[in-house]
Amino acid sequence: MDLTGAIWHKSTRSSGNSGDCVEVAANLPGVVGVRDSKDPSGPVLTFAPAAWRAFLRHAKRS
Template sequence: MDMTDATWRKSSRSGSNGGSCVEVADNLPGVVAVRDSKDPSGPVLTFDPQTWTAFVRFAKQH
């Protein structure tokens, strides 16, 4: 999948110490992409928007 137009944003839960950070791009049609901010050219996980929403909802509850 082409990630050229992805607009990445860091998780609000990421610290400012350069540690474990997750970036999300939700501006792509029909997909939400997730990557490790320390490895921006590395692998990207993709989810359909409904699955991503369910994951975030679950994570917020726990």
């Protein structure tokens, strides 16, 4: 999947001290990318926008 043009944002829930950071790119049409900020050239998980919204709704309830 071509993620050229992705604008990555660090999660506000990421830990500032231990380096456990997640970045999300939600600016691409039809896909949301999630990656480890410590390995920006590493693997990226991709989700359909509706699936990502469902995940966020569930995570906020937990």
